[in-house]
Structure formats: C-alpha cells, structure tokens
Amino acid sequence: MRKLILLLLCCVSYVLSAQIKFTNPILSGFYPDPSVTKVGENYYLVNSTFSYFPGIPVFQSKDLKNWKQIGNVIDRPSQMNFMGDGISRGLFAPSINFYKGLYYVTCTLIDRQGNFVVTAKNPVGPWSDPVWLPQVKGIDPSLFFDKEKAYIVYNSDAPDNKPLYSGHRTIRVYEFDPISLKVLGEEKQLVNGGVDIRKKPVWIEGPHIFKHGDWYYLSAAEGGTSVNHSQVILRSKSATGPYIPYEKNPILTQRDLDPDRKDPITSAGHAELIEGPDGKTYAVFLAVRPYEGDFYNTGRETFIALVKWIEGWPIINPDSKEIKYSYVANFKEVKQEDARPQSGNFSYRINFETKLDPALLFLRTQDTSWYKIKKSSGLTLNLLPETCMGTGNPAFIGKRQQHLECKASTELNFNAKTETEKAGLIIFQSEYNFYYLCKSISNKKPVLQLFKGNKEKNSMDLIAEIAVDTGKLYLQIEAKKDKYNFNYSISPNKWKLLKGDLDGKYLSTKVAGGFVGSLFGLYATSFGKQSNNKASFKWLNYEGDDEAYR
Template identity: 35%
Template sequence: MNPILSGFYPDPSICRVDDTFYMVTSTFEYFPSVPIFKSKNLINWTQIGHCVTDENYLKLSNSKISGGIFAPTIRYHNGTFYMITTDVSGIGNFFVTATDPAGPWSKPIKVDFKGIDPSLYFEGDNVYCNTTGRDTNNNQGIIMARIDIKTGECLEDKKFLWTGTGGVYPEGAHIYKHGDKYYLLVAEGGTSMGHMETIACSDNIYGPYESNPANPILTHRNFIGQIQGTGHMDIVQAADGNFFAVFLGFRLTESYFHHLGRETFIAPVTWKENEFPIINDNQPIATSIDTSKFPGLPMPVEKSFVDDFSDDKLNFRYNFLRKSSTVRYELNHGLTLYGNGVSIDEISTPAWIGFRQTEFNIEAFFHIKAEMKHTDFCGVTIFYNSTRHFDLCVNNNAVCIKKRFDDIRETTFKQFLDDPDANVQAQAKDLVLYIKADELTYYFGFGDTEQSASENIVATGLTRHLATEAAKITFTGVYLAMFVNGEPESKMTVKEIKYNALNQPTNAQN
C-alpha cells in the first residue's frame, strides 16, 4: 500500500482533527498550489482541494524549473487550519488559513522569516515558527521565534536551535511536545540517496537540543532496494494514541533512475513519553504495510480513471504550469484547449493541462480532435520539465514524435495522415493518441480506435531520459499533459481520457 500518494507528491505534512486526518504536499511551479487530502484510516486519501487557488497571491509566472512552492506544513488550532509554506519565486514564507480545509483559504499572510520549509508550533497563547537558517558561525540549521499569528510579525529575536547531525541541508523541521520534552525533527542529507531524518530533544523549546544517539531514525542510504531517499517527515497521533509518520521517498527503476517523482509514504511509530520515537520498528520501508494498528480498515481504490469532461470544473488531479489565467480552455462534454503562442519548451505558461503519472506501468488513451492552423501542432506530452519531454504530436497533415533533452531536439517519427498506411482517416482529424509505459520504456501509438492505436506503436522512449538523475537539480516528477503549441486560432478537443494503472497492487489513493 506504500506509497500512499503515488507520483509527484513530495514533502508531506499531516494533522488530525477528531477522527479525520489532513495532509498537504509541495507543488513547485505547478498550479493550483498545495493539494490537500483527507483520510479516516491513513491509507485511503481523497483530494478535497488546493490551499492556494488564486494565482495573484503568488509569483509563479517568475518561477524557474523546480521553483515556486516548496515544502508546506499543515496545522490545526482552535477551529482554524493553517498551511505555511515558501514561495521561493515570490513572497517568501507565508501562511493561509481556513475553517473548512476544502476552502476557501485566506489571502497569504507573509511571515517575517527568511529560509525555507517553515513550520508552526502552537502552545497556549504562543505560536512558534521555525525555518532553515544559520548560526553565528554560518553553520546551517534551524532557527525559531514566536510570531503574531494574525500578522506574521516576529515577536522576538530568532533563536538558532540545532545544526542537525552533520548532514547537508538540514531542513523540513517540525517541533513536537511529548511528555515533558520538546522534540525537534529535521531532514538532512539532501533529498536524494543520502536523505535521512534525525531528531533531538530538550527540556526547553529554545534548547539546547540533544541529538538522539540512535540517529538517523529513518534513512535508506545504506539499504539496497527500490524505495530510496526517505526523509522529510511529519508525525501525527491518532485518536487511540498510536503514532504514525508520513515522509517522502522515491521508487527506483531497474536502471537506478527515478522519474515518477518523490512520493508520500507512511510507517507506524513507537513513541513513549520522554523517549525518542522509533520509526517502523527500525525496519526498512516496504510497499506492504501492517495495518493492524491503523485507525480503520483500508479499502481498495481503483487508481485508473475515465474522464469525459462532463463536469463544469476540472478534476483536482489536473494542474497548469505556473498559472491558469493565460490558458484558454472550455469544458462542454470534452476539454477544448486553445493555443496561446507559448511553447512547452519555454519556462513560461504554455497551453498545457496535465496530471501526474502515478505508476511505472500505465496506459492512456486520449480521444482528440485536432484543428490546427499553419504549422501549429498539439497532442500529448510525457513531461518532466520544459527541457525534458516526449511529445506525441498532431498537426494539419501528420503525426510525429518529438523528443527534447536539454539542448537536443529531434523528431524521431513522422507520418502523413493521407498516407494509406497511416491507420487513420485524414479528413476526420479525430484520433486516438496512445501512451503506454513500463519501468524502462514509453511507447507511443495512434489510430482511429483504441485497439488500432494500441496496436500501432510507432516510437519508444527511455524513461531514464525523463529522470531526476538526468535533469540536474530538480524536485518534480512526470506528468501526462495535453498541449497546444500554436496561436489562439488553433485548438484541440479532448473528448475522453482513459488512464489505466496496469498490474498494480491495490493501493489507496483517490
């Protein structure tokens, strides 16, 4: 059942209200920002909205690749939900509030803190904020101060708490009180193969903090297995007193690359008062979970979906790049997407609407009608970022496969639609575009029907070309996206999407 949120859902944070758990993850340059999920049993999660849905609050249009919204924290206090995060491309650290986690959420309140990965801790009338920072010797670590929760203003000088255990990039810190002691939980080692979670405790919230002799309390840095990069943790207590940890990790392919992105995992926690927590009985994280102590029984959830766009709003699964206001689309028993003159090769906001690839083994059918002008083209892209993507393209008279790897651009297949071997009627411009994937390879096809499209594989691409390890320093994952590269007169209507997760174990994500 791990990961509990599969695909690009990193940096999870969690809280509980009565018998319901709420969780958020980071989104970087994608919009709407910070998806929020709810669950009764910690295994089955349903998305109920996004915490930031007004693009005017952010400056994502200025966001570089893997810029934008970094790690969020969600907390609940006295009837109000608080989500605090960092817009590294714009206003910095801020929080928004809501009485209903499904929204609406407030306008951002800027916090008088630099650094990233802010968190909140409530105790009595005091509210503490912590972020990354540096001590007087310029050592990286965690800083904290009391803030005015109405204005975001710091009420005291910032206090340096802890450098961590020596791993690079101490970040993603949270403070808890259990028994008589305060605990400072910190991610270290960078969000890659050396990632780890460490913890320290103190009798005073301001420290000094003493490191757990058993640190790290979670890491796979010396573990040989598919799940790697575990860290960036948050801990929640269920109503029955049991503790659980959510954290990110990623699944490697056989070639030791990962392209789905950093995902959200869960493990049980043993935590006695005034002692350090133990994660998953000190055992490596696996895809299987012993749910005997979880609150409620997990239910099977079908990860495949069919969308004919018959609703008047897009499903929460869809995102835009950076903002939505310059992307013209219509929903009327189909999604019609218009060109806006921006290419998907640009670090900007193209006519692009996508959803996350959630498993290695998938297939997807896109029933489209293309109406392109001049040399414009449209189609479906397997998109890691604007410098790395595979595109199954349609223009006025041909289908082609375009590949982009950094500065390399190539067309690896092209077939004219009036070719008698093209397996499609040229005058119709109604096509089924087909994507299939396994751990190592993407497959591209097209035709008049789903069957003909799936049998007409015309090109392939290696998944490792869209992997984080090949894309330098990036924090996202692969999307399947509909796009139009062209002017406003060009449009593509997507009548239906069928997305099938193939041969996957029963998972628990809506």
C-alpha cells in the first residue's frame, strides 16, 4: 500500500511538473494579425506592423507560451519603406510558412504595390527582397503547401467588382509555384461574402487553408476587426473547393457577451490553428482588452485558446463563452534564454549600450545617420526638423505600451538652444493623438513642457510648463487605463507630478482610428528648423501592473 501511495504521488508530481499555464495575451500590446507555423519543435510567429519600421517581427517559441523576438522580416530600407504613409497604412496581415527548407512570408503593402512574398533559409534572417504578386488582387495572402502543390489564398473584391453591400468581399485562390514565386493558372473564387451571403456578412479576410484528416479546412475572419469580429470555418475534399461552411459558425467570437463584464476580452478573430507540443490543436488570434466599452490603448494583441474537434469541426474555446486570461495544458514549459517577458505583469529596462533592441520601432524607415549608441552616453538622437505629425522619418524610437496600467521612464541629457528644439518622452498613438513630455527653452530659460497633439491646428497645444535646471532630467509617463500622469525628477525615483489625470481615451483606437496601439517613444525635434543639437537617453524603463493579473 505504501509503495502504491508513493507511486501515485510520483505520478501526480510528474503531471503537475509537465503542466504549462498560458497567460493571455501571450504577446501583450500592439501585436495584431498573428500567423504561426511549426517547424520541428519550434514555432515561429509574425504580426502586422503597418507603417512602423522594422516591419513584421519574427518570434520563436518551443511551447507557444514563451516567445522571443529573433528578428524582423522587413529590416532593411532597401526592401521597402513607408515614407509618406499614415501610421495605419503600410504592412497588413503577414502569414508565415515553411516548405522544403525555406521560410515564406506573404503580406500586403497597402496603397502601393500590393501583395508580395519574401523568403529566408533561417527565420532570423536575412529575408529576401520582396517579390511582388500583381495578379493577387486584394489583401491578407497566405500560402498552403499540399504535398507537391502550393496555393495562395487571399481576400479580394466582390464578384465582377460589384459589391451587393458595404463590406462585401470574397476569398480567392491561385495555385502557386514556390520556386519561381509566381502564381499559376487561373484565379478561383472560394467564398462569396462569407458563410451565408443572405445575411450580408462583411469583411471575410485573413484566410488560411490547412488539412486535417481527409478534409481541407478554410478558416477566415468575418465581421470586421472590431467588436463584431469572429472566426468562421469551412471545409472541402479539395484544396480548391467547393467549401461547405460549418452550420454552427462562428467558431470564435465575443460579440454576443455583456460589454460591461469584468476584465473583458473583445474583438476576437483573425485566428490561425496550430498543433501544440501535445499533439492537440490550439488557436492563435487577435483580440483586445478594453478598459471601458470599446476604449483600449494597447492595440490588438496576440491571444491563445484551446481547440476541440467536434464532429469533424475545430471549435475554439468550446468550454467557455468568454476567452480566458489563462489556460492550462499538459505539456512541459520551455523557457527562452535572454527573452523578455511578454505576458502577465512584468518590468524591464532597455539599456542603450551596444545596439538597439529588435522590438523598438521607427516611423516609416530606419536611417542610421541620425542616431548612435555608446555605452558611456546611451542613445543619442540628432534633432531633426521632421515631427511625428508628418509622414516622414522623425527622430523617434518607440516601444509598445503593453499594459492598461504601466509606467515608462527615461534619463534625458539635453539642453535646448532655441524654443523650437525639444527632446523627451512621448506617448504616441497616431500623428495627432499623442502627449509629449519634453525639455526645451522658453524666454531663454530651460523648461519642461507637456504638449497634446491637435489635428485641427496641424500642430500641438502646450498644456503645462515649468522651469527646470540645465543638464540631466528624468521623465516618466504613467498610464492608468483612461488616465495618464506625466512626472519628472532631478534624481532617480523621486518623481514630481507635472500634470495628472489627462484624457487617455484620446490615445484609444476608438478616438484616433486606425489599427495600431500606443507607443512610448524617445523623440527629439527642431520643429521644422535646421539644428545641429543632440539629445541623449541613457535607458528606457518599463513597468506593467494590470489588475487582471494581480
């Protein structure tokens, strides 16, 4: 009996040690439109970045929980840039695949050449220059490899370019040559409108084809990437159809739930299904965490949920109507070395000593002529005439806001010479939806100023100003859901409030529009004037503390 008890205890201990707990979102902050592929024991995931540069981050994991950014697909200005584009244009909905030793990413460069494919032998990079696909008219292309054939599937126009209603789209497919990177044969329509065109479904998009058993499945988002977002599924005995929709669609949505529920997760969709380390199916998808109604500043984030196969159909999150903040699975967690945490509450510091972190973002392109990094001085930015209110490449380097409640701070060394010269910390959602905490001069004396973007004036409004000393200054922006505080200090961690409880909804997607989330940015500008002045930032500190994880 004693041996049996010991054996049972050992079994229980083994099962517990082999359990993994996912915390949603698995990638916090502005990481929308996830696509994932499995290669051996490794998973690789990519996201949309729109007009930020570098474009399309590449993450690697062995357990679908612990993700490490290993590079970016678009990391050379020679591949492309987004100069002249608004923040929410640029790169839409990448998809990643692996076939016969080569990695493929397909994506859309909206408003320009359209759809393209890039390849790499190693997901770290370097990735090739884009190969454009002019015949593929639409957005959200993804590849499907079926034995010796390949296909490219995508969202396209209504039949004959004659939509029956606003948002009427189709899903179409070409055969694809993975060697020449060209489409083959004739385009074929797979879906018209959505799973039931009689109900006038809108924005069928983000399609993925995969095979399970004897069936080919077509998974796509429907309803638009907001509160009506959903995921639908269809299947066929052939990769090119005809596809029959699941009679109980959608297989994932949050649109019918009470918007006033505690810690809601909403707008779920744009999913891709993947086999986990335990052989079971999981869904990776986008969703958002509003702090009130449909107000959120963190953008669309990457979530995970379990999938069950019921009567031949994959159902996402079948045991609960609500997407959960955590799930448990019976396989071993594999932590990443030197990987920054991406889920739950976490804090970290980015020290500017040798090179820039791959998660940091520029506006539209990367120009190494206006910044440098030295261990002694940190990150030094030249003051450029360009501002964040234009469509160029200002001296701006940002990181994502990843929590509803968080703080970002930096050590600034800067002395302005003219009143147009400014440097400091910005919380930035779009060209005019931002707050800028910066050092400058006024009446020939150094000041700390706080500005708010103003689209009507094509400028920014001064909302606070105090006198400060020359030299070093510490700046902090604190997010508390729909309120932001702006703090400063002349010595570490002895913060004084400059201005508090400012409107955070001004930084929300609902107010600003577009598809991105807020970024904390290090930003220096001479505001339209030429300047030879510089500003140095020693580090960027981030602390996230959301109530849902406490």
